[in-house]
Amino acid sequence: MMRVRGPGMRAVRWMLVGTVVTLLSACVKEPAPWDDTPNNDVWFAGGTQTVFDQGSGAYSQAFPGLTAAELAIHGTGDMAFEATFVSAPSPVNPGLGPIFNSVSCANCHIADGRGRPPVPGEQPVSTLIRISVPGSDAHGGPTPVPGFGGQLQHRSIFGTTPEALVNTNYLEEPSTFADGTTYSLRRPAITLSAAYTPLPVDLMMSTRLAPPVFGLGLLEAIPEVDVRALADPGDADGDGISGRANNVWDHLDQRYTLGRFGWKAGQPTLLQQSAGAYVEDMGITSFLFPQESSAGQPQHDGTNDEPEVSDSLLYAVAFYVRTLAVPARRAIDDPQVVRGQELFVNAGCDRCHVPEHRTGVNVAFPSVSNQRIFPYTDLLLHDMGPELADGRPEFDADGTEWRTPALWGIGLSQTVNGHQYFLHDGRARDLSEAILWHGGEAETSRERFRTMTASERAALLAFLASL
Numbered sequence: 001m002m003r004v005r006g007p008g009m010r011a012v013r014w015m016l017v018g019t020v021v022t023l024l025s026a027c028v029k030e031p032a033p034w035d036d037t038p039n040n041d042v043w044f045a046g047g048t049q050t051v052f053d054q055g056s057g058a059y060s061q062a063f064p065g066l067t068a069a070e071l072a073i074h075g076t077g078d079m080a081f082e083a084t085f086v087s088a089p090s091p092v093n094p095g096l097g098p099i100f101n102s103v104s105c106a107n108c109h110i111a112d113g114r115g116r117p118p119v120p121g122e123q124p125v126s127t128l129i130r131i132s133v134p135g136s137d138a139h140g141g142p143t144p145v146p147g148f149g150g151q152l153q154h155r156s157i158f159g160t161t162p163e164a165l166v167n168t169n170y171l172e173e174p175s176t177f178a179d180g181t182t183y184s185l186r187r188p189a190i191t192l193s194a195a196y197t198p199l200p201v202d203l204m205m206s207t208r209l210a211p212p213v214f215g216l217g218l219l220e221a222i223p224e225v226d227v228r229a230l231a232d233p234g235d236a237d238g239d240g241i242s243g244r245a246n247n248v249w250d251h252l253d254q255r256y257t258l259g260r261f262g263w264k265a266g267q268p269t270l271l272q273q274s275a276g277a278y279v280e281d282m283g284i285t286s287f288l289f290p291q292e293s294s295a296g297q298p299q300h301d302g303t304n305d306e307p308e309v310s311d312s313l314l315y316a317v318a319f320y321v322r323t324l325a326v327p328a329r330r331a332i333d334d335p336q337v338v339r340g341q342e343l344f345v346n347a348g349c350d351r352c353h354v355p356e357h358r359t360g361v362n363v364a365f366p367s368v369s370n371q372r373i374f375p376y377t378d379l380l381l382h383d384m385g386p387e388l389a390d391g392r393p394e395f396d397a398d399g400t401e402w403r404t405p406a407l408w409g410i411g412l413s414q415t416v417n418g419h420q421y422f423l424h425d426g427r428a429r430d431l432s433e434a435i436l437w438h439g440g441e442a443e444t445s446r447e448r449f450r451t452m453t454a455s456e457r458a459a460l461l462a463f464l465a466s467l
């Protein structure tokens with residue numbers, strides 16, 4: 001909770017923050033507490049909900065501003081996020097399946113960070129595949145596949161059959177930077193096998209990597225009008241970048257609203273995203289989605305134990321992801337990082353990865369109110385070209401469009417998750433490959449990167465690493 005503070009309290013708080021930074025990171029220059037130049041705020045990527053952990057727990061800290069009562073709910077949600085579900089009957093966490101992708105939220109969102117794509121020969125561990133057939137459902141969403149629904153579950157509890165198995169392969173495609181340096185991009189080739197019943201010929205598939213889950217309460221608090229104001233669907237300003245809002249169905253409020261979460265912005269709120277994860281990813285029903293994903297299929301167990309997660313636990317887990325803090329920027333005064341930031345702007349990256357937002361006033365939850373934040377996203381959909389296209393629409397997002405992902409904290413991926421797999425299906429193996437896959441509206445940006453000198457590329461990547 002945010003108390004009303006006089007300037008004195010604010011100064012004390014900033015001095016404390018400064019001290020903590022000094023203690024935690026002897027090698028990183030901290031903002032001086034007396035330095036009130038505008039640049040100072042840039043360190044605080046998540047406004048007052050910024051933390052100074054740069055280690056493996058960097059994505060896992062609660063908002064520093066929570067009250068004791070709020071911290072208790074966050075703690076309950078934390079436990080639920082990590083809880084391993086098992087099949088019924090069981091005294092603890094029953095209800096898994098009958099078909100599912102994983103047994104806990106934390107198994108996919110590892111350390112509240114990113115999942116990893118499967119290696120060839122391995123079944124998915126922290127990715128999932130959304131599926132549909134052409135057309136749209138009653139609310140304008142994807143049409144479920146008869147016999148399979150909207151998501152493929154490749155695992156099942158004992159005694160029943162998974163929907164299908166997933167085979168992952170990669171094709172290497174060598175290419176060169178303008179200066180002659182070579183690189184190779186790997187294109188995923190995903191097929192399904194052992195389907196329990198034949199899959200339709202017009203099946204559409206979209207592989208999704210589990211994204212990080214910190215800072216989301218702040219993204220949820222950006223006023224809808226501000227996001228819509230950034231949209232330029234007809235590219236009226238002629239910069240080659242359009243940006244469209246996704247409009248999705250909110251099951252709780254029973255209305256269409258702005259989509260914000262997921263790689264195509266297909267989910268409106270953290271509550272619905274969490275309830276959707278429970279039912280589809282783990283086979284756990286809730287008040288919001290009381291029907292098993294397997295309903296109507298032979299895998300359905302026909303038990304009458306809905307909801308399998310209580311309302312309070314569902315709210316607690318949504319509160320948990322809402323209140324995970326954002327790690328502070330690092331090394332922002334490093335000359336290479338400063339140069340990289342200029343190049344980021346020159347290359348037009350900031351047209352989609354919009355650096356700064358101001359959250360609105362949320363009377364029910366002051367912690368996210370009126371924060372100056374630096375997520376580097378516009379939360380809008382962009383045509384990213386045929387190379388990244390999944391060909392599968394999701395509400396207003398078409399088969400070439402993806403929502404600009406936030407870049408805050410991305411420089412800590414290796415530290416937290418031990419890998420640098422990026423993009424919606426984890427095909428990129430580092431930040432450079434992630435940029436080189438950009439096409440469509442981002443093609444000019446990508447070409448600016450591809451034609452940079454080696455030292456310019458290094459500077460741009462150093463800037464991303466400082467986020």
Ligand SMILES: [Ca+2]
Pocket residue numbers: 095096097098283284285292308
């Ligand atoms: Ca179940």
Ligand SMILES: [Ca+2]
Pocket residue numbers: 148149150151152153163293
């Ligand atoms: Ca399914």
Ligand SMILES: [Ca+2]
Pocket residue numbers: 232235236237238239240241242
């Ligand atoms: Ca434009």
